[in-house]
Each structure stands twice: as structure tokens, then as C-alpha cells.
Amino acid sequence: MNFFKKAKKLKQKLRYWEYLYYVKNEPVVSDEQYDAVLLELQRLEKIYPYLVTDDSSTCRVGGMPQKSFKKIRHKIPMLSLNSVIEESKLIFFDKRIKKNLHSTCDITYCCELKIDGLASSLLYKNGKLVYAATRGDGIIGEDITKTARVIPSIPICLQNYNCVNFNNTFPNILEIRGEVFISKESFLKLNEIKVQKGEKIFSNARNAASGLLRQLNSDVKLTSFLSFYCYGIGYFSGKLDLPDSHWKRLQLCRSWGFPVSEHIFLYSKIDQILAYYSNMKIIRSDLHFNIDGVVIKVNSCLFQNKLGCGSKAPNWAIAYKFPPVIGLTKVRRVAFQVGRTGIITPIAYIDPIVISSVVIRKVNIHNINSVKKLGLMIGDTVRIQRSGDVIPKILDVVMSKRTNYAKSIEFPYLCPECGTKIIARYHTSILRCNAGLSCLAQRKAMFRHFVSRKAMNISGIGSKIIDQLVDKKLISTLSDLFVLKKHELLALNRLSMLSIERLLTAIESSKKVTLARFIYALGIYNVGESIATNLALSYKKFENLVTADFESLSSLEYIGPIIAENIYYFFRDSDNMKNIKKFFEPSIGINLYSII
Numbered sequence: 001m002n003f004f005k006k007a008k009k010l011k012q013k014l015r016y017w018e019y020l021y022y023v024k025n026e027p028v029v030s031d032e033q034y035d036a037v038l039l040e041l042q043r044l045e046k047i048y049p050y051l052v053t054d055d056s057s058t059c060r061v062g063g064m065p066q067k068s069f070k071k072i073r074h075k076i077p078m079l080s081l082n083s084v085i086e087e088s089k090l091i092f093f094d095k096r097i098k099k100n101l102h103s104t105c106d107i108t109y110c111c112e113l114k115i116d117g118l119a120s121s122l123l124y125k126n127g128k129l130v131y132a133a134t135r136g137d138g139i140i141g142e143d144i145t146k147t148a149r150v151i152p153s154i155p156i157c158l159q160n161y162n163c164v165n166f167n168n169t170f171p172n173i174l175e176i177r178g179e180v181f182i183s184k185e186s187f188l189k190l191n192e193i194k195v196q197k198g199e200k201i202f203s204n205a206r207n208a209a210s211g212l213l214r215q216l217n218s219d220v221k222l223t224s225f226l227s228f229y230c231y232g233i234g235y236f237s238g239k240l241d242l243p244d245s246h247w248k249r250l251q252l253c254r255s256w257g258f259p260v261s262e263h264i265f266l267y268s269k270i271d272q273i274l275a276y277y278s279n280m281k282i283i284r285s286d287l288h289f290n291i292d293g294v295v296i297k298v299n300s301c302l303f304q305n306k307l308g309c310g311s312k313a314p315n316w317a318i319a320y321k322f323p324p325v326i327g328l329t330k331v332r333r334v335a336f337q338v339g340r341t342g343i344i345t346p347i348a349y350i351d352p353i354v355i356s357s358v359v360i361r362k363v364n365i366h367n368i369n370s371v372k373k374l375g376l377m378i379g380d381t382v383r384i385q386r387s388g389d390v391i392p393k394i395l396d397v398v399m400s401k402r403t404n405y406a407k408s409i410e411f412p413y414l415c416p417e418c419g420t421k422i423i424a425r426y427h428t429s430i431l432r433c434n435a436g437l438s439c440l441a442q443r444k445a446m447f448r449h450f451v452s453r454k455a456m457n458i459s460g461i462g463s464k465i466i467d468q469l470v471d472k473k474l475i476s477t478l479s480d481l482f483v484l485k486k487h488e489l490l491a492l493n494r495l496s497m498l499s500i501e502r503l504l505t506a507i508e509s510s511k512k513v514t515l516a517r518f519i520y521a522l523g524i525y526n527v528g529e530s531i532a533t534n535l536a537l538s539y540k541k542f543e544n545l546v547t548a549d550f551e552s553l554s555s556l557e558y559i560g561p562i563i564a565e566n567i568y569y570f571f572r573d574s575d576n577m578k579n580i581k582k583f584f585e586p587s588i589g590i591n592l593y594s595i596i
């Protein structure tokens, strides 16, 4: 692949992940995976500067504002931060600052906690809060004024605590910037409430803060779980001259009533900064909120102005992030789970372990090659990493802790669900039950996928109901779901009349669906959410996709020939087409009302 194509692919991938992370609040990859791809793009763009375009994630603040919100244009852009994990890169940052300021002396830095929440901007006119906005894409943010007014630590009116110098006067216009977050305790409470309500829990505290802050109709009780820390002043105007250093400005903000973290220190020697970082890493677990690193900022506002900003981040600050959290635990058993496409995945059941406030009980090991590579045995102690949000992963086996009782893992020869002989493609490391939809595990998985939130989003129909419906042969092809009758549902265990009514309403309203979701819901092999969205955008109409020839499909940049072939043959299969036709018959009437 030429570099231009490669860069284009990386940009598309990053943009899609950003959409899921910032807009949908549903990341599908870990922060490390995202950062690794961003770094790959950065490297490519450094060697071939002509690859740099305005829409590249290396130049943009990722977080396009959601359509459903009123928009607010920031008075000055709200940027992100460049970040480093290695000590050597932090040292290099200090050197670069000195070089750019033509200084041989030490520079004073204001060192702060990097709170893991959402950047927000609060605008005060003559001391009164007039609006609040998210960072959005850095230029335009989402209007969150209503929600911000309910957050207890956000002052509605500025105060004047111990402020001798400013005589009860405030800037006419003052824009405060800070992080909205949820404390560890409130996060747990919030998820308890969600469990009680039978709703999906938030996967981590940042997600929870983002979810609560960006509610369209804010629930006052839940919103009051949010907190705010101020970390700077954006725009200001009026007669007042503000102090000339970032640290003094933070003190002023504190005196106006804004919460400012206590863990803010001024240092000029790099060794002091490294020690600060190490200390914060130690006290991190005792803090009542999550941090994912520290932020080092040039303290002098004059120097900040001289150093200026790039399109994505200021040149005068850097986030020095903590490495991901790792925990040790034991593997108790390994089960083999049959997925929608018959692929059998080893799942390690572990002694439950809490990492970043989430209990982890099982870890997906993907395929038998990974089991072999890890050299994993039952009873082994393993290191588990849960990077930011998403999926936990076994990093390695702690061999020094292996005992004589460790048992080797037996790979199955028969499908654990239907007993069909497994096609053991050991060379490709994939185990697969080829029984297709006659393997009940696969049929159930197909329905679970179809109703899932990112597909048809039919709430109230969980795995247990699907299992019963399939076992009782009430559904066998996807369209059967739409012709389920009340009396059939009444035959299921534990379903009240009310939940049946709700379920039927959910099924009915799922008929109005976007083309992208519908394509994804069909469960074509290897067509995930991203490819489904791209297919919808490319073909615009379902008929166009159905009739697309192989040349057209394989010319798409975002899929390779194998997926193109899967899609092509999926729509050439007479059973598939028979079922698809049913969706659009008047008795069901699926309505593809928009592309994405």
C-alpha cells in the first residue's frame, strides 16, 4: 500500500474511534491502541509532511459536538494536550521549551494533576454564570449550561474569598476552564442506581462523567454526582489585569469560589518534576477521583504567549501520563465460547480483581495461538491490564508463581454447544464449529447480535429471553422476531405482561433504523460497526449495497478482498435474500430512514 493510502486509512480509523469515544461515549479500543495508531500516523506524517491534512487527528482536537445539542463557539480555542509516557520525552520537552525561549536558565513549571474527566468551559458575565460548554472539536462545543448549573461545585455567582487585591471586582467576561469528573465513590453509587433500574452500567468513571454531563434532559439527582476542578482561565476582558503567572491565576480562581486541586506545585528542576510525578503515582489510589497523569505547564503567562499553540495543543504544556494499571490474579478455568460465526474463543475465568474501579471476572484470550504464546496453564498467576476503559487483557504468566498443580488447557475437538466435530485450523489458530445456524449457540449469538445496542437496539430482550425463544423454536430466522405474538411470549418463563408489552413496543420501534445499523445488524462475517457505517455512506441505499458487484465492493478503501467477498456472497445466498425480503414486506416494514 502506498503511504498516501496508508495515511488515509489511519486517519479514517482514528476518526471513527474518536466518534465512538467522544460522541457515542462507547470506545471500542483501549487508549493505548488509539495512541499507538495515532503515533503511527504521526511518524508517517513526519517523514512525509505532504500527508499532513487539516482533518488528520494529529492536527485536530477530537470530539466533534453532537448534533442534538445547541452549539457554543469558544471565544478562544479549547485545545487538547500533547502527552508523553516516557521520562526521556519529558526531559526533551523541558529542553525544547528552553531552546524556544532562548533561555539557559531553569524555567518554572506549574505541575498539576491530570484529572480524568471532561474539559468544560464556564462563561461568567459580571460574576454570573451565563453558559457552559464542552470542549467539542475545540472551536465549537456543546451547550451544557442546564446541567452545569446543577453541579454542586460550579459556582453560579463568583465569590470573593480572601481577595484583597481585587476589591469585589470581577472581570466583565471571564471564561473558566476545568474538568468535570465523577468521584470514585459517586461512580460506584451511580452504577448501583443503574443496576437497580435495570440499565446498562457505565464502564468507567470518565464515561460516566461524559454520560451525565451530556444528558439532553438532565436528571438533577444524577447530575449532582458530578464535580468540577478548575485548571485555568481561558478568555477574560474588563478593567481588571489578571496576575502574570498561571499559578497566581489559579489562586485567584480559588478565591472566586472555584475548586482548585491542592496538589499543585511550582518546580523548576526536572528532578523535582520527576519526583512529583512519582509521588502522584503513589497517592493516586488514595485520591477520591481518578487521574491519568500529571500536567506540566510553563508558569509565566508571558512565556506561554511567546511559545504559542499548535492546532491541537499548546506548546507550553504537556501531559505526563501514567502507564496503564496492571493487576495480578489467578486463572481458575478456561471455557470455550461459540460465537456468532462459529468461531470458538477461549475465555479465562479468573479470581475477581478490581482494576480502575471495575471488577474483572473473565478475560477473552481470542484464539488458541494466544493461549500457546502466553504458555498459559490453569492455576497460573497472570498479569492483567485494563487499559482505560475497554477490554481487559492477559499480559503474561508470572512463571515464578507457577505451582506443581498447574494443569494444561485442553483444546476441544467437539463444539461445546452442539457436539459437531470442530474444524481445527491449528495453522491459523482458529477453532470453528461449522454447523452454522443448526448450532444453537450460533443461532442464539446471531439474535443477540441483531438486537444489541449498536445494531437494532431492541431493549428488554436479553440473552435469557433469546435462549428460550430459540430453544422453543419461536424464532429461527431474524425476521421471526418481528412477528412474535403476545401469547407466544407469555409462554416464556419470568416475563410479566408489562415486560411483554414493553418488549413488543421496543421491537416495533426498532423497525425505524439507520441503514448503517441495519447492515451491521445483519451480522455479515467481519462487517463490524465501522465497515457497516462506511458501506452505508458509500452505497446510500440498501438496494445499492445488495446489488453491488464484486469489483465495486473490492474497490472500497476500507475493506480488503476477503470482506468484499463475504459481503458479495452474503447477498447472493438465496436463504439470506429470502429472509431479507421479509423485513421489507408490509407485515414487517423495516424503515431505513437515514444513512447513518
Ligand SMILES: NC(=O)c1ccc[n+]([C@@H]2O[C@H](COP(=O)([O-])OP(=O)(O)OC[C@H]3O[C@@H](n4cnc5c(N)ncnc54)[C@H](O)[C@@H]3O)[C@@H](O)[C@H]2O)c1
Binding pocket: 017, 018, 021, 022, 027, 028, 029, 030, 031, 032, 034, 035, 061, 062, 079, 080, 081, 083, 112, 113, 114, 115, 116, 117, 118, 119, 120, 135, 178, 179, 231, 295, 319
Ligand atoms: N479509546 C479510544 O477509542 C480513544 C479515542 C479517542 C481518544 N482517546 C484517548 O483520549 C486521548 C485524547 O483525548 P484528549 O484530547 O481529551 O486529551 P487528553 O485527555 O490526553 O488531554 C487533554 C485533556 O486533559 C484534561 N485535563 C485534565 N486535567 C488537566 C489540567 N490540570 N490541565 C489541563 N488539562 C487537563 C483536559 O480535559 C484536556 O482537554 C488520547 O490520547 C487517547 O488516549 C481514546
Ligand SMILES: [Zn+2]
Binding pocket: 338, 415, 416, 417, 418, 419, 420, 433, 434, 435, 439, 440, 441
Ligand atoms: Zn456448534
